[in-house]
Amino acid sequence: MGFDPRFELLVEGEWIPVRTYERDTIEVETGCGDGASQTDPGRLSITIDNRSGRYSTRNPESDLYGKIGRNTRGRLSVPGTTSYLELDGTVDGRASTPHHASLAITGDLDVRWEGEADWYAPGATFLIGKWGASGNRAWHMRVQDGILYFSFFYGAGLNLFVGYFLPPELPRHAALRSTVDVDNGAGGATVRLYWAPTLAGPWTEIVSFTEPGAPLTLFPGTAPLEITPTVQTDVTPNRLPLTGRVYKAEVRNGINGTLVAAPDFTAQAAGAPSFVDAAGRTWTLSGTAVIRDRADLIVVEVPEWPQDWQPDESDAWVSIEGAGILRRMGQGKKALQSTLRRRIPSYSPLAYWPMEEGNAASRAYSPIAGVSPLTLTGANWASADSLPSSQALPALAPTSSNPAMMMGRVPAPATALTAWAVQWLYRLDQAPASRFTFMRILGTGTIAEWYIQTGADGTNLIGRDDDGNTLVSHSIATGSDLFGQWVLVHFVLAQNGSNIDYDIYWTDVGGDAGHFGSSIAGSVGRPTAVASPPNGYAADLQGMAIGHISVWPVAGTSAYTNAVTAWTGETAWQRVRRLATEENLPLARIGAPETTELVGPQTPDTLLNLLQAAADADGGLLLEDATRPGLVFRERSSMYSQTPKLVLSYNQAPGLAAPLKPVDDDTAVRNDRTVQRDGGSEARAILEDGPLSVQDPPDGIGLYDDSVTLSLHDDAQAEPIAYWRLHLGTVDGPRYPQVRVMLHKAPHLIPAVLALGEGDLIRITDLPKYVGFGDVDLLVDGKRHELGQEHWEVTFNCSPGAPWNVGILDDPVLGKVDTDGSELAAAVDTDDTVLSVTVTDGPLWNTDPVECPFDIRTGGEVMTVHSCTTAAQDTFTRTVTTGWGTADSGQAWTTTGGSTSDYSVGGE
CATH class of the missing domain: 2.40.240 (Ribosomal Protein L25; Chain P)
Known part of the structure; x- marks a missing residue:
């Protein structure tokens, strides 16, 4: 086949080539279809030769029997433009060169690395370093949670590391650099971090850090120089190997100094096991590391293996329809659990009951192993659904024949406790006239029972011993803000010498916090149960909702932080990144300096719907990764x-x-846009004037309206988004689908x-x-690729693309602002060289020569303005670039009239 497309299957961690039939066209589709607003699952259609029966999944004589089947991974590639080192993240996959005298650098150091990686992925990923076992560690460069770090040892076993956030606009293929100036001339050492598009630069400084004191002497070590260094497990998080591609690297003795190592993988032949770099270092590949020169068109999962053959068995084939990861993700219908239910168990409580059961329940199970269900009677289960971070919770409904009773028993911890805590959420809309117990906590300490009571006039905190004697009694002045909204309560006991420190905290969900604390002689013991009052909840607590009760072997935990508000207020990128991390979904980012939109609460929904909702809120793209079964989030402002x-x-x-x-049609026209914040208010943007306005023809085209509901954090976000969507939907020009x-x-x-x-x-x-x-x-x-034998x-x-061309401050072209209206003061024809214009609205034209030249468009013609005259006469010297006028580049039109202002002017 003329273009050498290559199909491979991933079998037991190794990519094996597959012979395909040239008689059938190979089809690859990625991205959105014509007019679609969301990415479709990628598709690969290809026919493979199965005359040997090797790809018959049920054939026990095949060497692949039991190794391929549903969702086996495949990839289609074509020859690329350069070679690279491909690393798959396995522990032994690396390129390395032995220690050499030239690598024993004790003075200034300059380290550079170029490649592709998940810069913002969770955890720590080694890029390059001389970083052996403990005691033989010189230096390394890594990325960790979106931060670039450089770490090195110096002096008598001292370690210094410098890190700073990578810029959001960092492209997927980028170069990173770290320099150490051991003697900056001011009594210290300076470390600088940089990034660039490639090793050729230009370098942009990320951060500069100065360590005061005497000049440093770097520890050279004898460890090999590796891409990437051996996994380091004696720290948290572990330093892990790279999953990605490496193009080049450099190590220099001195800043911009002598090259002592310079592996250039782009100059190597595919499959080469070793090579000598420009500095004389011999590099050897090990494990799964490979030099590759292919460009991947798509990576798919093969969901089925349809077998076809000729009746005479002269031919057999498998017509594969591979699919991108969005296909499988879209088939999953199970919603992710609520943000509280997902997060709290990961912090290892002693006991936890979400209480998100169905409406026929009588008890709440615990996701914590060894914890018995919590029983609750006299309640309407699944009836309180106003907490975005939770599924519906029960609300008390006590009657004389069915009192509301609760009991949840806490298993004993493995070791004695010096502190413990109980947290829960509740909502009581109507304040009771008197104070009634809404939580009772049992334990083995000096205080055997804690009663927490609430009422319109305040809160009581009562503690009793095993005999029922009251040892603690506080009347706490709490306000009316504890009613009519969800409240998180945090009750804490901590041993302080021979005393018990006890504290109670109230936090309005998404609002203010209150606190009361005191102490008493005694021991904290351990918690044994959470319960209702012995005789059940009072009828005055009718309708009180309660849930997400947790018991902890420590005083404090951040398990509820952010999860209790369903992560509302995080950016779209943060939402996508966090969900991908929680679900172990590979994710790359195409970012930009502008912050993505703030998103609303994360309600229970499928992973794909939640990811798409965040992308939609920003106006960005959720795409499939062409190099692996993962996703790419492209932020709106990157376009x-x-x-x-x-x-x-x-x-x-x-x-x-x-x-x-x-x-030239109306398929994409929308001149009346409404944006509704999910759960909030709406905003509307209408184009009222112009050729695509809502006016009837010929003044406009009539009404084309739509409405969308987006996951937004604040009502104020809706209006600018509505106007942006209006801008996208009123492009006055033809489409080229x-x-x-x-x-x-x-x-x-x-x-x-x-x-x-x-x-x-x-x-x-x-x-x-x-x-x-x-x-x-x-x-x-x-995109759609069609590859055949000769085509x-x-x-x-x-x-x-025109509406995505936006203004940029201080940009020589896009930093210019147009007037709101200018018209000819006198008629012109093709031999005129002056445009006489009058400003009818908005800022006036600027006569400063530095503002020229700039382009304007009028009457289907683009003109370049070379100068503007004084206030008495504005002269636009113009050059025809396209349009209906004469195309002589030496021709110019000039206009008189109007006056000027200090505003700069620019063409559309």
């Missing part, structure tokens, strides 16, 4: 004002399939096409007049 990754000339590119068909590129006719385009992802920009230039004018910018929504076509599903 602003992009430089095109693929530029195609309509009349010069043989690979652009003609005709390029514009569609698809662009088809024939790579078999233009192989020089292959590198750019392979580098193009969903959300990237394509620019079409040199359009003929009967198609349009100027350049056309298109955002890639999805390779790629079809891009596209949406207009």
Whole structure:
């Protein structure tokens, strides 16, 4: 096959090549279909040769019997543009060179590394280092929870590490650098961290840190130099090997000094087991590390293996329909548990009862092993559903024949306790006139029973011994804010010498906190049960909801932190990242400096729905990863004002399939947008004037409205999002739904096409007049590859890129602001060189020469303004670039009239 597509299956940790039939076209689809708003599961259609029966999953004579089957992983690749070191995160997968005298650096050090990694993944990942066993550790560079660290030993076994957050706009392929200036000339040492697109720079400083004191002497060690170093397990979190790709690395003796190691994997042949770098170091690959030169089009799971053959058994094949991970994720219908139910057990309480049972329940199970169910009678189960961080909880409904009784027994801890605590959530809408017990806590200490009572006039805290004698009695002035909302209560006992310190905290969910504390002589003992009063809850507590009762062997825990508010207020990126971490889902990020939208509470839903809700709130993209079964979150602002990754000339590119068909229709038009915050208010944005406005033709096109509900943190977010969506839905220009590129006719385009992802920009230039004018910018929504024996076509599903071209402060082009209205003061024709304009609305044109040149567009023509005159006469010297006027680049139009202001001006 002319383009050498290669299909491989992952079998027992090893990628094995599979022979495919050239008679059938290979099809690959990723991203969104035409007009779709969400990513479809990726799809791979390919036919493999099965004449040997090797890929018959039920064939016991196959060497793959029992090793392949449903959701075996496969990947399709084509020759890439460069080689790289591929590491799969296994412990023994690495490239290394032995210690050498040139690597025994004790002075200034400069370490550089270029590759691809999950920069923001949880845990610590080694990148490069001389980091052996304890006592033989010199230095290493790592990423950990989105932070770049450089750690080194110096002097008499002293360790210094410097770390700082990586910038959110860090691309997936990037270079990182750490330098150590052991003597900065000011009585100390300075460590600097940098990033760059590649090792060629330019380098951007992330952080600079100075260690005061005498100049340092670095510990050289004798450990090998490794990419990535051996796993380190004597710290938390463990330092783990890299899962990703490495292109180059450098170690220099001195900042910008002599190269002492320079592995360049891009210069190596695929499959090479070892090589000598430019500094003379010999590098050897071990374990699963491999030098590869392939570009992956898609990684899939194969859900089924349909067997086909000729009746005479002369041929047999398997027609595989592989699918991206979104297919499997979309088939899962089980909602993730509530945020409290998911989080609290991970903090190892002694006992925990979520109390999220169904409406016919009489007891609540515990997810903690060895803890018996909590019983609760006289309650309406699953009736209190106003707490976003929980499924519906029970509410008390005591009657004379069925009093509300509760008992949850706490197993004994493995060791004696010096402190313990009980936490729970409750809601009581109507304050009782008198004080009634709403929680009783039993224990083995000096205080055998604690009664916590609430009423309209305050709170009582009562402690009694085994004989019923009252040893503690406090009347606490609490306010009305404890009623009509959910409240988290935290009751703590701690041994303080011969005394018991006891404290109670109230926290309005998402609001203020209150506290009372005191002490008494005695011992804390251990908790044995949480319960209602002995005779049951009083009728005055009718309707009190209660749940998520937990008992702890320590005084404090952060188990409820953020989870109790269902994580509302975290950014869309934080939501996606946290969920991916909790579910062990590989996740990459295409970020940008602008912070993603704040999202609302995480309600129980499927993982895919929760991830998509966060992406929708930001207006970003949730994509499949082309290199593994994982996802990529592309933030909305990463698509602003992009430089095109693929530029195609309509009349010069043989690979652009003609005709390029514009569609001047109303399919994507939305001129009346409503955005509703889930659980909150709404905002509306309407285009009232202009050719795509809600006015009837010919002044507009009529009403095209829609409404969307988004997971937003605050009502104030709805309005700007509505106007942004209105902006996207009122592009006054034709659509180009698809662009088809024939790579078999233009192989020089292959590198750019392979580098193009969903959300990237394509620019079409040199359009003929009967198609349009100027350049056309298109955002890639999805891709379809068709590969045959002699052809390779790629079809891009596209949406207009123009509305994503936004203003950028201080940018020489995008930093200019237009007036709100200018019109010709006098008619012009093709031989005029001056435009006489009058500003009708908004800021006036700026006559400062530094603001020129800039482009304006009028009457279907793009003009470059070279100068503006004084207030008495504004002169725009213009050059035709596209349009209906004469195309002589030396021609200029100038206009007079109007006045100026201090505002800068720029074309649309």
